[in-house]
Amino acid sequence: MRHVYECSVRFDDLDAFGHVNNVTFAEYLQEARVDFAHRYLAYGQRPHEGAVVVHQTIDYLAPVPFRSEPLQVSVWVTRIGTSSFDLAYEVADEKTVFARASGTLVSFDGGAEQPRPLTPQDRAVLERFTEVPA
Amino acid sequence: MRHVYECSVRFDDLDAFGHVNNVTFAEYLQEARVDFAHRYLAYGQRPHEGAVVVHQTIDYLAPVPFRSEPLQVSVWVTRIGTSSFDLAYEVADEKTVFARASGTLVSFDGGAEQPRPLTPQDRAVLERFTEVPA
Amino acid sequence: MRHVYECSVRFDDLDAFGHVNNVTFAEYLQEARVDFAHRYLAYGQRPHEGAVVVHQTIDYLAPVPFRSEPLQVSVWVTRIGTSSFDLAYEVADEKTVFARASGTLVSFDGGAEQPRPLTPQDRAVLERFTEVPA
Amino acid sequence: MRHVYECSVRFDDLDAFGHVNNVTFAEYLQEARVDFAHRYLAYGQRPHEGAVVVHQTIDYLAPVPFRSEPLQVSVWVTRIGTSSFDLAYEVADEKTVFARASGTLVSFDGGAEQPRPLTPQDRAVLERFTEVPA
Numbered sequence: 304m305r306h307v308y309e310c311s312v313r314f315d316d317l318d319a320f321g322h323v324n325n326v327t328f329a330e331y332l333q334e335a336r337v338d339f340a341h342r343y344l345a346y347g348q349r350p351h352e353g354a355v356v357v358h359q360t361i362d363y364l365a366p367v368p369f370r371s372e373p374l375q376v377s378v379w380v381t382r383i384g385t386s387s388f389d390l391a392y393e394v395a396d397e398k399t400v401f402a403r404a405s406g407t408l409v410s411f412d413g414g415a416e417q418p419r420p421l422t423p424q425d426r427a428v429l430e431r432f433t434e435v436p437a
Numbered sequence: 438m439r440h441v442y443e444c445s446v447r448f449d450d451l452d453a454f455g456h457v458n459n460v461t462f463a464e465y466l467q468e469a470r471v472d473f474a475h476r477y478l479a480y481g482q483r484p485h486e487g488a489v490v491v492h493q494t495i496d497y498l499a500p501v502p503f504r505s506e507p508l509q510v511s512v513w514v515t516r517i518g519t520s521s522f523d524l525a526y527e528v529a530d531e532k533t534v535f536a537r538a539s540g541t542l543v544s545f546d547g548g549a550e551q552p553r554p555l556t557p558q559d560r561a562v563l564e565r566f567t568e569v570p571a
Numbered sequence: 572m573r574h575v576y577e578c579s580v581r582f583d584d585l586d587a588f589g590h591v592n593n594v595t596f597a598e599y600l601q602e603a604r605v606d607f608a609h610r611y612l613a614y615g616q617r618p619h620e621g622a623v624v625v626h627q628t629i630d631y632l633a634p635v636p637f638r639s640e641p642l643q644v645s646v647w648v649t650r651i652g653t654s655s656f657d658l659a660y661e662v663a664d665e666k667t668v669f670a671r672a673s674g675t676l677v678s679f680d681g682g683a684e685q686p687r688p689l690t691p692q693d694r695a696v697l698e699r700f701t702e703v704p705a
Numbered sequence: 706m707r708h709v710y711e712c713s714v715r716f717d718d719l720d721a722f723g724h725v726n727n728v729t730f731a732e733y734l735q736e737a738r739v740d741f742a743h744r745y746l747a748y749g750q751r752p753h754e755g756a757v758v759v760h761q762t763i764d765y766l767a768p769v770p771f772r773s774e775p776l777q778v779s780v781w782v783t784r785i786g787t788s789s790f791d792l793a794y795e796v797a798d799e800k801t802v803f804a805r806a807s808g809t810l811v812s813f814d815g816g817a818e819q820p821r822p823l824t825p826q827d828r829a830v831l832e833r834f835t836e837v838p839a
Contacts, residue, residue, distance in 0.1 A: 311579050314605040315598050315728065319719040319771070325490040326467055326717065329460040330583050337582040341639060356459040360494040369721070371609060445713050448739040449594065449732050453585040453637070460583065464717050471716040475773060503587070505743060593758040594735055597728040624727040628762040 304432050305379040306343075308335035310394075312370050323367040328402050329359065332392045335376035336408075343428045357387070359406035367394075367401050374401070380433040386410050386418040388429055438566050439513040440477075442469035444528075446504050457501040462536050463493065466526045469510035470542075477562045491521070493540035501528075501535050508535070514567040520544050520552040522563055572700050573647040574611075576603035578662075580638050591635040596670050597627065600660045603644035604676075611696045625655070627674035635662075635669050642669070648701040654678050654686040656697055706834050707781040708745075710737035712796075714772050725769040730804050731761065734794045737778035738810075745830045759789070761808035769796075769803050776803070782835040788812050788820040790831055 310331050318324035333356075340354070367374070375395050382389035392404040412419040421429070444465050452458035467490075474488070501508070509529050516523035526538040546553040555563070578599050586592035601624075608622070635642070643663055650657035660672040680687040689697070712733050720726035735758075742756070769776070777797050784791035794806040814821040823831070 313598070313602050314721070315601065315726065317721040319716070319721065319723045320487065321721045324467075324717065325493070326460065326463040329463045330581070333458075333460055333583065334581050338639070341637075353454065355497070355500075357497050358495070359459070359497075361492070363489070363491050363493075366489075369609075371606070447732070447736050448587070449592065449735065451587040453582070453587065453589045455587045458583065464715070467717065468715050472773070475771075503743075505740070588755065592735075593761070594728065594731045597731045601726075601728055621722065623765070623768075625765050626763070627727065627765075629760070631757070631759050631761075634757075 305377040305434065306335070306339040306432060308338045308376045308378070309373040310334055310376045311373050312367065314369060317369055321368060325361075325363060328361055328363065328394060328404070331374065331376050331394055332359070332361075332378070332404055332406070335378045335392065336390065339378050339432075343432075344425050354388075354408040354410045357407050357409050359404065361402055361404040363402050365399050365401045372396065378432075380429045381405065381435070383421070383426060383429050383433065386420050388421070391434070439511040439568065440469070440473040440566060442472045442510045442512070443507040444468055444510045445507045446501065448503060451503055455502060459495075459497060462495055462497065462528060462538070465508065465510050465528055466493070466495075466512070466538055466540070469512045469526065470524065473512050473566075477566075478559050488522075488542040488544045491541050491543050493538065495536055495538040497536050499533050499535045506530065512566075514563045515539065515569070517555070517560060517563050517567065520554050522555070525568070573645040573702065574603070574607040574700060576606045576644045576646070577641040578602055578644045579641050580635065582637065585637055589636060593629075593631060596629055596631065596662060596672070599642065599644050599662055600627070600629075600646070600672055600674070603646045603660065604658065607646050607700075611700075612693050622656075622676040622678045625675050625677050627672065629670055629672040631670050633667050633669045640664065646700075648697045649673065649703070651689070651694060651697050651701065654688050656689070659702070707779040707836065708737065708741040708834060710740045710778045710780070711775040712736055712778045713775050714769065716771060719771055723770060727763075727765060730763055730765065730796060730806070733776065733778050733796055734761070734763075734780070734806055734808070737780045737794065738792065741780050741834075745834075746827050756790075756810040756812045759809050759811050761806065763804055763806040765804050767801050767803045774798065780834075782831045783807065783837070785823070785828060785831050785835065788822050790823070793836070 312323060316323045316327040377393045379391055380388060381391050387407055387409045389407050393400055394402040409418050410421050411417060446457060450457045450461040511527045513525055514522060515525050521541055521543045523541050527534055528536040543552050544555050545551060580591060584591045584595040645661045647659055648656055649659050655675055655677045657675050661668055662670040677686050678689050714725060718725045718729040779795045780792055782790055783793050789809055789811045791809050795802055796804040811820050812823050
């Protein structure tokens, strides 16, 4: 199961070349991830806990010009560790895959500023969204 | 030889956790790269030509809170192909390396919207900034 | 008649205080305005023509924390001149008005980099969306 | 006395027309204001107190293309009230004034989420930077 976030393209996302800037793709991934966390993970509800990105890789496949229709940003889980997990992403519309990405997050306790083990509830959610890479 | 870009941290770079957001690191890399291109590469001077990022990987090593002192973003070359090249980056200050990154760019002709071979002048510049990975 | 743009709130819109930053409100106004121009005005279709903001005033009435539901950004016309026009804006949801704003735009010809008179087609659109201030 | 903030222009500040976007000017004002608060005002030191923008007006005088040299963003005080104060701003370089702006801020207590009177220390700083409008 993949979580799909409908992401509006803003004029502000375009760079001087008139395309969505490569940096903005990382923002799109983040919006999809925050939306996923906000809906499903307990840490999405608490302001002082969360997960931080420790690694991220993006492959840019096609440029995105300004568009009124939203993009679909899919996010799913590819690995679950003790306090970390891996996500995969796809930025696409019905016709085109614009980017593929993957990354590692570490769950951390904002008060203590150190990693904390994933809770059983968080693990259960992550398992529902796990898709083993082909 | 590495190109070092002094990058100011903006309040706007902070996220709701009070740290420079992971997405902003990609922006810092871009600013260092644009500054490098603007100073040394011919395509930095022409609005309708340039190079696009086709791949990028970032490892986040330490969080960056708000600071008045700029960060040093270093950029150097690790591979030169026919129309593409690889860059490596480091975001750091005197004491700490906050992130390491690498990426592939493809030189392209904005008018034709297709890759174009690196010019001899661009190759000469890229060679000066090449550092073979250890 | 007012044009209403449904504006998603991004995590990236929040500042270190956990609210949508005041700067981002100006971005929301821009997204509503670009959406309006893109749908109704001829210059929204042509990359090298457009209108530039020469003046803008925003009153901030209530803070916006992170939210999954979009905001409604309304935009309408309050004055039509020869080559300039005034817009008014409201950022709100069903319960709260978060900001009110107004601004002046000048239609310009991107090639010549100087103001150009509004076309009869543009004037007709602007008149449809005009609401005289009380 | 005016506080002058040296503001780097980022490639990311440019919009699809190749100029610094009007929204980014509001960000420049904010960076100058935060730098001022961080250096001189007690609330700049404490994460849960601060001042919020309740009103802001910007006049855009000249476009800013990409540039390697920083802009000078000046900020000074034009009115001091009980818990609010007014600032004026100028975005310029040696030759050109690109924008003038003004705004009202309200000092607030982040814990209580309501306005708090300016402290005697804050008032003394604001008085040093006050310039009565001509």
